Amino acid sequence: MIRLKTREEIKRIKESCVLLSEVLFALRSIVQEGITTKEIDLFVRKECKRLGATPAFLGYQGYPAAICTSVNDVVIHGIPNKRKLKKGDIISLDCGVEYHGFYSDAAFTIPIGPVEPETERLLKVTKECLDLAIGKAIAGNRVHDISRVVYQHAKSHGYGVVREFCGHGVGFHPHEDPQVPNYVGKGPNPRLVPGMVLAIEPMINAGTDDVFVEEDNWTVRTSDGSLSAHFEHTIAILEDGTEVLTYW
Numbered sequence: 001m002i003r004l005k006t007r008e009e010i011k012r013i014k015e016s017c018v019l020l021s022e023v024l025f026a027l028r029s030i031v032q033e034g035i036t037t038k039e040i041d042l043f044v045r046k047e048c049k050r051l052g053a054t055p056a057f058l059g060y061q062g063y064p065a066a067i068c069t070s071v072n073d074v075v076i077h078g079i080p081n082k083r084k085l086k087k088g089d090i091i092s093l094d095c096g097v098e099y100h101g102f103y104s105d106a107a108f109t110i111p112i113g114p115v116e117p118e119t120e121r122l123l124k125v126t127k128e129c130l131d132l133a134i135g136k137a138i139a140g141n142r143v144h145d146i147s148r149v150v151y152q153h154a155k156s157h158g159y160g161v162v163r164e165f166c167g168h169g170v171g172f173h174p175h176e177d178p179q180v181p182n183y184v185g186k187g188p189n190p191r192l193v194p195g196m197v198l199a200i201e202p203m204i205n206a207g208t209d210d211v212f213v214e215e216d217n218w219t220v221r222t223s224d225g226s227l228s229a230h231f232e233h234t235i236a237i238l239e240d241g242t243e244v245l246t247y248w
């Protein structure tokens, strides 16, 4: 069931999004060569505390950290650990917070130091997928208009599109209906209407579409070991246009 949000509720969700964005933005200055993903997680926990927000992922379905740190061929749900980031890595930083009962969700992928031009291109195209998707996330369109533009843009660059995980509604809970896939499948294709709040999140692989989940039941990797990128914003569909509520 899709739960639409009132203007007042969207205002509250936006407050949650702003705090999340402050945390994510602050990560840009500390995520560099030599830091461990565990230290990144600790930083996020401290920042959330300082801002009075609760990390939404911590304990969610048993997830053991405040942030997902997905390095290189890890697509999503990378659990922070003792591994130090090194030059040439890419890392997706995916986080959500709860503030006064309202949930936000956002992610971005950054390089650690200089990376190969092909890697830069993967990041650029995945970010473009998100921007194009947001452009389609307007009242009157349907979910599949978002899905189609992501899929087509990624495929036009020869990339793999992850099918096993989707964007989603967000706001009252970390995950709500509708699902927002990054490909056009046989699933529901609801019309987009004012009051919808969505987390749109293309997950794009340099190689094939295929991914697998590791033994830890969280870490999602590309099957061919190729690099993967992930960008996500929480957006609100309003009568007079669509507002992007997160930033990084």
Ligand code: MF3
Pocket: 056, 057, 058, 060, 061, 063, 068, 077, 094, 095, 105, 106, 107, 168, 174, 199, 232
């Ligand atoms: N942004 C991700 C998602 O929407 C993060 C969820 S991770 C979890 O699926 F730990 F909370 F499950």
Ligand code: CO
Pocket: 105, 106, 167, 168, 199, 201, 232
């Ligand atoms: Co999400």
